Amino acid sequence: xxxxxxxxxxxxxxxxxxxxxxxxxxxxxxxxxxxxxxxxxxxxxxxxxxxxxxxxxxxxxxxxxxxxxxxxxxxxxxxxxxxxxxxxxxxxxxxxxxxxxxxxxxxxxxxxxxxxxxxxxxxxxxxxxxxxxxxxxxxxxxxxxxxxxxxxxxxxxxxxxxxxxxxxxxxxxxxxxxxxxxxxxxxxxxxxxxxxxxxxxxxxxxxxxxxxxxxxxxxxx
Amino acid sequence: xxxxxxxxxxxxxxxxxxxxxxxxxxxxxxxxxxxxxxxxxxxxxxxxxxxxxxxxxxxxxxxxxxxxxxxxxxxxxxxxxxxxxxxxxxxxxxxxxxxxxxxxxxxxxxxxxxxxxxxxxxxxxxxxxxxxxxxxxxxxxxxxxxxxxxxxxxxxxxxxxxxxxxxxxxxxxxxxxxxxxxxxxxxxxxxxxxxxxxxxxxxxxxxxxxxxxxxxxxxxx
Ligand SMILES: Nc1ncnc2c1ncn2[C@@H]1O[C@H](COP(=O)(O)OP(=O)(O)OP(=O)(O)O)[C@@H](O)[C@H]1O
Ligand SMILES: Nc1ncnc2c1ncn2[C@@H]1O[C@H](COP(=O)(O)OP(=O)(O)OP(=O)(O)O)[C@@H](O)[C@H]1O
Ligand SMILES: [Ca+2]
Ligand SMILES: [Ca+2]
Ligand SMILES: [Ca+2]
Ligand SMILES: [Ca+2]
Numbered sequence: 001x002x003x004x005x006x007x008x009x010x011x012x013x014x015x016x017x018x019x020x021x022x023x024x025x026x027x028x029x030x031x032x033x034x035x036x037x038x039x040x041x042x043x044x045x046x047x048x049x050x051x052x053x054x055x056x057x058x059x060x061x062x063x064x065x066x067x068x069x070x071x072x073x074x075x076x077x078x079x080x081x082x083x084x085x086x087x088x089x090x091x092x093x094x095x096x097x098x099x100x101x102x103x104x105x106x107x108x109x110x111x112x113x114x115x116x117x118x119x120x121x122x123x124x125x126x127x128x129x130x131x132x133x134x135x136x137x138x139x140x141x142x143x144x145x146x147x148x149x150x151x152x153x154x155x156x157x158x159x160x161x162x163x164x165x166x167x168x169x170x171x172x173x174x175x176x177x178x179x180x181x182x183x184x185x186x187x188x189x190x191x192x193x194x195x196x197x198x199x200x201x202x203x204x205x206x207x208x209x210x211x212x213x214x215x216x217x218x219x220x221x
Numbered sequence: 222x223x224x225x226x227x228x229x230x231x232x233x234x235x236x237x238x239x240x241x242x243x244x245x246x247x248x249x250x251x252x253x254x255x256x257x258x259x260x261x262x263x264x265x266x267x268x269x270x271x272x273x274x275x276x277x278x279x280x281x282x283x284x285x286x287x288x289x290x291x292x293x294x295x296x297x298x299x300x301x302x303x304x305x306x307x308x309x310x311x312x313x314x315x316x317x318x319x320x321x322x323x324x325x326x327x328x329x330x331x332x333x334x335x336x337x338x339x340x341x342x343x344x345x346x347x348x349x350x351x352x353x354x355x356x357x358x359x360x361x362x363x364x365x366x367x368x369x370x371x372x373x374x375x376x377x378x379x380x381x382x383x384x385x386x387x388x389x390x391x392x393x394x395x396x397x398x399x400x401x402x403x404x405x406x407x408x409x410x411x412x413x414x415x416x417x418x419x420x421x422x423x424x425x426x427x428x429x430x431x432x433x434x435x436x437x438x439x440x441x442x
Contacts, residue, residue: 003354005353011342012322012323012340012342012343012346013342013343013345013346014346015343015346016342016343016344016345016346016347016350017346017347017349017350017353019346019347019350020346020347020350020351021350021353021354024350024351024354026354069353071349071353073346097349097353101233102233118345118349119233120341120342120345120346120349121232121233121234121237121341121342121345122233122234122236122237123237123345124234124237124339124341124342124344124345125233125234125235125236125237125238125240125241125294125341126237126238126240126241128238128318128339128341129237129238129240129241129242129245130241130245132226132238132242132290132292132318133224133242133245133247139362139363140362141360141361141362141370141372142360143372143399143401143406143423144401144404144406147406149362149370149398149423151362151364175398175408175409177370177396177398177425178364178425180364180365183365185364185365185368185425187396187425187426188396202364202370202425204398204399204406204408204423205408
């Protein structure tokens with residue numbers, strides 16, 4: 001069953017959502033008030049419609065009500081973002097995700113019934129800062145406030161050692177869930193597997209334990 | 222050894238980087254050309270300086286050269302972003318990360334020597350679209366073009382079964398690396414562990430295999 005989405009606002013964030021939803025085989029109606037955006041998405045989205053989303057009659061005439069999920073990706077015009085969300089809610093849209101510009105904006109959006117509120121720039125800033133601090137960490141997934149899965153580049157201190165030899169689990173309380181070696185992913189590596197040059201270790205554990213391990217890895221590089 | 226960073230441009234993205242770097246214990250000089258931004262970050266950053274980064278004499282007088290890493294988070298003014306990057310490079314800054322607005326912008330930045338170019342809105346759009354498509358998937362980490370680690374909400378079809386009983390590894394070729402249960406993270410769950418209501422499964426595998434598993438999980442919910 002193909003899901004049907006509406007994306008309102010085709011800036012970098014909204015535009016990227018349209019592309020990815022289409023790539024995943026979804027139906028997407030893309031809406032923007034500027035013609036150049038509509039031209040840009042005419043061949044990408046299932047439908048591209050030039051409309052001002054703060055005009056309720058327009059929203060109704062497009063049959064927005066019948067879509068599964070509407071994403072409001074309007075940026076600088078906070079008033080338009082709030083008004084659009086309010087009307088989508090009144091029309092009876094089942095699921096509404098909205099991009100917020102700040103905490104105050106988020107508060108208003110939640111009060112009027114937005115199901116999900118996202119802060120793309122803020123979240124990505126956090127992510128990138130995290131990756132920047134330690135050069136060995138490539139990417140990560142936060143499992144909870146205290147646990148993460150982290151990609152760590154193996155350095156000279158680790159290369160040539162076996163997993164059991166490094167005694168990582170006992171020494172740091174973390175586990176290597178996989179090793180990225182060139183184009184391969186080695187899931188659940190054996191304790192006797194030797195770490196090679198350019199390996200990327202995918203480790204899981206408490207943030208404090210992972211940090212301790214990162215420090216150790218960095219120190220000696 | 223405390224690392225020293227400069228962040229130029231205190232919009233949502235740049236501002237979030239400043240906050241996160243400070244939280245991680247780093248030294249951060251925050252620069253913006255608008256006074257209200259400087260007021261906002263005066264008590265957050267190590268130093269907050271009002272300056273136009275396209276003015277080379279200003280950059281030199283601030284001793285930018287001696288910092289470990291400069292992040293250029295200027296948005297709409299692409300010309301200022303490019304000019305700033307060019308001068309940072311000429312001054313001899315070791316590491317420069319720049320936010321790009323589009324592919325053309327990225328191309329120019331790389332040509333003039335930016336070490337890392339990021340597209341926060343685009344990347345987060347992709348991420349959020351991915352999470353939106355399947356309601357059961359909460360978050361994910363791409364390990365390669367073909368492999369990921371994904372957080373999947375357990376549904377009625379899974380609850381009450383043991384991992385060995387579901388035969389997930391043989392049936393789908395994926396592994397459960399952890400289970401998120403309320404505030405706990407159970408790393409490397411036992412084959413005989415029973416999946417409980419509201420469990421979140423952290424699985425690793427090929428995207429095609431994970432998709433197959435997701436479909437199965439969703440179908441029957
Ligand atoms: N009332 C409206 N109806 C339809 N589209 C709108 C409306 N208001 C704004 N938009 C569109 O929303 C898009 C995103 O807005 P804007 O460029 O302000 O956001 P942004 O946060 O700077 O974007 P980015 O995702 O690139 O960071 C623009 O293309 C704009 O034309
Ligand atoms: N030449 C410059 N020197 C210093 N700061 C600058 C310069 N040009 C722009 N800035 C600052 O960069 C910040 C970010 O720019 P802008 O708001 O255009 O980006 P944006 O991409 O919309 O931001 P966001 O991260 O919120 O999406 C602004 O606070 C702006 O004042
Ligand atoms: Ca903007
Ligand atoms: Ca933006
Ligand atoms: Ca954390
Ligand atoms: Ca992928």
